[in-house]
Amino acid sequence: MRQSSHTYTYCLIGLMAILVLVALALKSHNAFGRSNPTSQTSLRIALGKQLFNDPQLSADSTIRCASCHVPEKAYTDGRPVAIGVYGRTGTRNTPSLATINASKADAFFWDGRRAALEQAVLDPLTNPVEMGLHSQAELIQKIEQNVEYRNAFAQAFPDIKSVITTHEVATVLVAYLRSLKSPESAYDRYVLQGDPTELSPRARLGLAIFKGKGHCAECHLLQGSPPTLTDHAYHRTGVGLDAVNANLPTLTQAIIERSLQGAAIGDRVATHADEAQLGRFNVTQNPADIGLFRTPSLRGVASTAPYMHDGSVATLDDAIDREVYYRSLQTGYPLNLTVEEHQDLKVFLQAL
Ligand code: HEC
Ligand code: HEC
Structure with missing residues (x-):
């Protein structure tokens, strides 16, 4: 009984050794082979x-x-x-x-x-x-x-x-x-590892504003793993639109004409600053899309200044002010952040 169990064990070890060798041989072959x-x-x-x-x-x-x-x-x-x-x-x-x-x-x-x-x-x-x-x-x-x-x-x-x-x-x-890997942020670790210490108390207050009274998370979504921080949708925030508002009929006409002539949208947009401000309209030519832009992901936002589609907003502080201002205009309810709350929101954005 003892003898046969030994033989069995040796056979098993032998078999495993052969398998390992075969696996290694296959691996090294593939490293040079073209089909890997x-x-x-x-x-x-x-x-x-x-x-x-x-x-x-x-x-x-x-x-x-x-x-x-x-x-x-x-x-x-x-x-x-x-x-x-x-x-x-x-x-x-x-x-x-x-x-x-x-x-x-x-x-x-x-x-x-x-x-x-x-x-x-x-x-x-x-x-x-x-x-x-x-x-x-x-x-x-x-x-x-x-x-x-x-x-x-x-x-x-x-x-x-x-x-x-x-x-x-x-x-x-x-x-x-x-x-390319977007570096793991403090907020990623906070969510993925469920570790509350990854966010400072200030950043956690900022998160509450981002989700709550700021309504930021309605467009910069916190869902996803890691969080995407965008809704992949288009919105009119008003950035850049003031400068072209008076000229809208001429601009929309010019866009439609150039598009009929078959000019590539990207080339048109990059060479006509005023028309570029009309955003999504350049793609769809639907009047409802004038001034709509894709919600950018806020991942790593602290290191991507200046901000907005036309780079017209120099700092993260200014970007927060702009977004807060436009949210007030949009909802009709003035959104007022105290200096402290603004700072909390900024510290949170820096953790993204
Ligand atoms: C002269 C500066 C410049 C160069 C060079 C450049 N890009 Fe860009 N890239 C931009 C700008 C500006 C945009 C945004 C344009 C827009 O939205 O109309 C952009 C947008 C993009 C996007 C879309 C990103 C997104 O999230 O929407 C991709 C992808 C991209 N570039 C890849 C490349 C690749 C690949 C090359 C080289 C072949 C390249 N870019 C060269 C300035 C540049
Ligand atoms: C209705 C959707 C919506 C809401 C709500 C919203 N944003 Fe935005 N956000 C956008 C869009 C769209 C842009 C790009 C606008 C542009 O460039 O014209 C943007 C741009 C930004 C940028 C600049 C990012 C970059 O890379 O240029 C920051 C920062 C930002 N938002 C923060 C916030 C904060 C903070 C809040 C809450 C107070 C907020 N947003 C609420 C849609 C939204």
């Missing part, structure tokens, strides 16, 4: 990162994605509006790219003109005030001319035998953006 999805993903991320940082993909060879989406600034640029090739100025504030995954974004740009990230990542390359290439064909030409890129694309897409297309370029840029 993990290694292919990492190749695509690395290639996307390389393109993101390459100024050669712009008209004057000085601007790369990272010129405006600066990693050290939460992938924003710290400017009111972006500056692209030949020093050309755009019309909109550069949004953070680190929040795309965590906020579960399902529309892109301030007016939501793109529904797929695969489309959104290609637009800046041919936008006249961003990277300024004449066409997507010029982009492909630049990439094809670079032997290093040709090899890297061949490795990242072993099944594709023909030339590189915008589909592959978009795929690697998206792979890179999706790999």
